[in-house]
Amino acid sequence: MLDISAWFNDLLAGNLIFTPTTLGYYWEGLVMTTQLVFLSLVAGLVLAVPLAIMRSSKHKWISLPIYFYTYIFRGTPLLIQLYIIYYGVVFIDGIQETFFWPILREAFYPALIAFTLNTAAYTTEIFRGAIKATSKGEIEAARAYGMSQSLMMRRIIMPSAFRRALPAYGNEVIFMLHASAIASVVTLMDLTGAARFVYARFYAPFDAFLFVAAIYLCLTFAILYFFRFLEKKLLAHLRPQNT
Amino acid sequence: MKKLLTLSVLGLAIAAASSAQARDYDNVRIGVDVPYEPMEYRTADGELTGFDIDLGNALCERMSVTCEWVEQEWDGIIPGLMSRNYDAIISSMTINDERREQVLFSDPYITMPSAWFAPSGLNISEANEETLKGKTIGVQRGTLQDNYVTDNFNSVANISRYSTADDMVLDMEAQRLDIVFLDFPIGQSTLLESEEAEYVVVGERISEPKEYFGDGFGIAFRQRDEALAEKFNKALAELQEDGTYDEIFARYFGEEE
Numbered sequence: 481m482l483d484i485s486a487w488f489n490d491l492l493a494g495n496l497i498f499t500p501t502t503l504g505y506y507w508e509g510l511v512m513t514t515q516l517v518f519l520s521l522v523a524g525l526v527l528a529v530p531l532a533i534m535r536s537s538k539h540k541w542i543s544l545p546i547y548f549y550t551y552i553f554r555g556t557p558l559l560i561q562l563y564i565i566y567y568g569v570v571f572i573d574g575i576q577e578t579f580f581w582p583i584l585r586e587a588f589y590p591a592l593i594a595f596t597l598n599t600a601a602y603t604t605e606i607f608r609g610a611i612k613a614t615s616k617g618e619i620e621a622a623r624a625y626g627m628s629q630s631l632m633m634r635r636i637i638m639p640s641a642f643r644r645a646l647p648a649y650g651n652e653v654i655f656m657l658h659a660s661a662i663a664s665v666v667t668l669m670d671l672t673g674a675a676r677f678v679y680a681r682f683y684a685p686f687d688a689f690l691f692v693a694a695i696y697l698c699l700t701f702a703i704l705y706f707f708r709f710l711e712k713k714l715l716a717h718l719r720p721q722n723t
Numbered sequence: 724m725k726k727l728l729t730l731s732v733l734g735l736a737i738a739a740a741s742s743a744q745a746r747d748y749d750n751v752r753i754g755v756d757v758p759y760e761p762m763e764y765r766t767a768d769g770e771l772t773g774f775d776i777d778l779g780n781a782l783c784e785r786m787s788v789t790c791e792w793v794e795q796e797w798d799g800i801i802p803g804l805m806s807r808n809y810d811a812i813i814s815s816m817t818i819n820d821e822r823r824e825q826v827l828f829s830d831p832y833i834t835m836p837s838a839w840f841a842p843s844g845l846n847i848s849e850a851n852e853e854t855l856k857g858k859t860i861g862v863q864r865g866t867l868q869d870n871y872v873t874d875n876f877n878s879v880a881n882i883s884r885y886s887t888a889d890d891m892v893l894d895m896e897a898q899r900l901d902i903v904f905l906d907f908p909i910g911q912s913t914l915l916e917s918e919e920a921e922y923v924v925v926g927e928r929i930s931e932p933k934e935y936f937g938d939g940f941g942i943a944f945r946q947r948d949e950a951l952a953e954k955f956n957k958a959l960a961e962l963q964e965d966g967t968y969d970e971i972f973a974r975y976f977g978e979e980e
Contacts, residue, residue: 567890567893567894567897570893570894570896570897570899576897576898585898585899587883587899665886667883667884667885667894669884673884676798676864677864677865677884679798679799679802679865680797680798680864680865680869681865681869681870683801683802683822683825685802
């Protein structure tokens with residue numbers, strides 16, 4: 481352990497920008513970014529599944545409101561949504577006295593809400609596409625077995641739709657990671673916030689941003705490999721067989 | 724023939740480039756971070772105004788050059804100077820050693836203390852580690868106030884960093900911040916004169932230690948533009964002598980000092 485810290489001090493010796501303090505900022509930024517992206521993806525996914533089912537409903541009065549929601553959130557920049565949720569809400573008179581305020585006061589929750597609603601909208605559309613692409617034969621077979629609509633949804637449509645949606649959803653996860661870089665405009669010290677801090681303090685754009693770009697690259701690689709692993713496992717039936 | 728043409732075009736290009744290098748600026752672009760009332764801000768009809776703006780325009784007039792103002796957010800203002808987006812910065816920039824390594828400063832043209840501002844309900848009389856414990860402090864990212872607060876209170880308080888002073892004031896009014904640390908006149912015109920809520924100055928105005936608070940505001944140039952800095956210094960001295968400076972000062976800060 482002593483060796484490692486000695487090696488670490490040696491590595492940093494004479495480096496004016498990457499001191500233990502600034503690396504600490506990057507570390508906190510990494511934790512913040514990971515939390516924000518992970519939580520919003522989980523919440524977005526939980527929201528997106530029922531929304532996607534409703535969105536592919538035959539009844540206009542169910543599918544239209546969902547379409548409206550996804551249209552709004554996919555049709556406006558995430559940055560604007562974040563601004564509206566963070567700065568916009570304070571113009572609602574008396575918001576400070578309501579029980580929402582402890583949540584909206586922190587920068588974290590407005591960012592989390594904006595990211596969740598945004599990724600839920602995209603994920604809903606990804607799943608809807610996958611649900612729609614279920615082959616007619618499978619549905620007919622399920623009907624022939626006398627499955628009810630909900631049983632068919634649960635046993636036939638959703639499992640295969642999930643599999644079909646996987647590659648597109650992997651992209652959405654990576655997009656979300658990169659989109660989270662705007663969290664620093666509402667004072668959150670995420671990875672980009674840490675980089676902007678170092679940049680402004682040492683006037684060193686290359687060092688600050690190249691370093692953070694490398695961290696994002698590593699995160700992206702981790703996500704890519706995770707999804708490759710998932711696809712290998714879940715889409716095994718689509719691979720050519722070795723005979 | 725074609726070769727000759729290429730060569731002469733190349734020659735022309737080099738000649739043009741070298742003359743640009745040594746050019747005696749007759750059109751100076753000045754970088755400024757707006758708004759930072761009353762130093763630089765926009766009037767209701769969108770016109771750029773403020774102490775820095777008026778002083779900059781007076782300096783340019785004195786030097787008989789045309790000036791163009793370029794807006795740039797604070798955290799990129801020095802890199803913008805380096806990448807030649809503009810030739811000078813007049814934007815309430817405090818002269819300190821950290822920045823001296825990057826840019827060349829004119830003589831200081833105004834000195835300005837910083838101060839803590841808080842809603843009158845906060846009820847602390849002095850800002851120190853004890854009173855700020857657990858509080859949320861607002862600063863503008865990359866300012867000397869940011870450096871001071873980061874180095875002194877990072878372990879006890881939460882620090883929220885903003886790109887513009889406007890966003891910070893907005894969050895102060897939204898009650899997201901307990902206290903902010905600002906150049907005194909900026910806090911005075913944006914917070915003390917605010918109609919939204921009542922704010923007070925907490926403790927004394929602060930201009931020590933020099934390590935953070937430097938030697939007053941200066942105009943920043945690229946290191947190699949010594950001639951341009953000299954020209955500005957000379958014009959500044961003239962304005963201070965003939966009373967133009969005092970007139971501009973009085974316009975924004977009253978007759979005090």
